[in-house]
Amino acid sequence: MAVTLLEDASLFELAVPCAVFAGEGYELTLCATTPGSAQRTPGGLTLAAEHGLDALRAADLVVVPACMVDGYEPPAALLDALREAHTRGARxxxxxxxxxxxxxxxxxxxxxxxxxWMYADELRRRHPRVRVDDRSLYVDDGSILTSAGTAAAIDLCLHIVRGDYGTAAAAEVGRRMVVAPHREGDQTQYALPPVAVPPRAEGFGAVLDWALARLHRPLTIAELASRAGMSTRTFGRRFATEVGVTPLKWLNQQRLARARELLETTDLGVDAVAERSGMGSADSLRQHFHRALATTPAAYRRTFRAAIPQRRPEGHSPPELPNTTHTAR
Structure with missing residues (x-):
């Protein structure tokens, strides 16, 4: 894979793919339009990439970090190299x-x-043919993936690891980086400020942690609301505002993630996986897998069971499941 070093590079978004992908079965190459030339950063540092844009010709994944929005014109050579990489099938x-x-x-x-979200209107103005999504954390549109800023960049990179090597591998990277558990792409980038709400020190964090420890139980929204000390109606409204999805959708997302992890890391039968993940029955688990991943639990296990990250030989593409995008609904 290749990461492009841009002029006035944002250090955080440049560091994210280096931190997530290094040592996780990806051969990471930092490249620039002019190899060896110093690129300044907003923090006053200068960076240089050893490789030129020819590195994109061999990459099956190319990551373009944040760039300066005002006054930055991407070099024509970079745009040509990105088009060429996409045409030959690179993500x-x-x-x-x-x-x-x-x-x-x-x-x-x-x-x-x-x-x-701060740049969404400008992106619409400059490129009206783009269907700009200023709410989602990230959008996976097959061979093209895009993310919001800062923490959402981590979410997208972990999403890529999860698609290539499975949930357990992505979770291990997340634990190493001490970041939040898996967040779906259609969660919102930001929350609107609640109106006339008493201050809460922990928000929904304690309730989410409590629920994650009890996914195997038949949790109800009323039970979660009671745990948060709210009415069911207030809980549902504020949960959607602050977390970005409804409580039921969040529960289903977490249960599916738990089921994927159990399929990858244990020899439990489908019935046991369904029970421990809170899906209830094997039939229910199969329905959720078909709806979300267009595959079956058994096929998923065959793809990702013991898929410990290893260095991929040149030209080898990672295993992929059909229709595993996470776009805004």
Whole structure:
């Protein structure tokens, strides 16, 4: 895989793919339009990439970090290299304002694309053919992936690891980086400030942790609301505002993630996996897998069982499941 070093590079979004992908079965290459040339960063540091854009020709994944929005014009050579990489089948991912680079290359025309909500209107103005999504954390549109800023860049990179090597591998990277558990792409980037709400020190964190420890139980929204000290109606409204999805959808997402982890890391039968993940029955688990991943639990296990990250030989593509996108609904 290749990460592009841009002029006035954002250190955080540049560091994220290096931290997530290094040592996880990916051969990471930092490249620039002019190899060896110093690129300044907003923090006053200078960075240099050893490799040129020819590194994109061999990469099956190209990550474009955030760029300066005002006054930055992506080099024509970079845009050409991105188009060429996409044409030959490489996945292209942008982090935060890196979407402006992909849009300039024409790779986002007619596609849904995420970027930081602060830049969404400018992206719409400059590139009206892009279907800008200013709410989702990230959008996986097959060969093109885009994310919002800062923490959402981590979410997208972990999503890529999860698709390549499975839930357990992504969870291990998350634990190493001490970041939050798996967040779906259609969770919101930001929450509107609640009106006339008493201050809470922990928000919904304690309730979510409590629920995660009891996914195997038949939890109800009323039970969660009671745990939070709210009416069911108030809990549902504020949960959707602060977490970005409804309580029921969040529960289903977490149960599916638990089921995927159990299929990857244990020899439990489908009935036992359904019970321990809170799906209830094997039939219910199969329905959720078909709806979310377009596959079956058995097929998923065959793909990802013991899929410990290893260095992939050149030209080898990671295992993929059909229709595993996480776009805004």
């Amino acid at each position: 292209i991912a942008s982090l935060c304002s890196g979407a402006f680079v992909l849009a300039a290359a024409g790779l986002l025309d007619g596609r849904p694309a995420a970027t930081h």
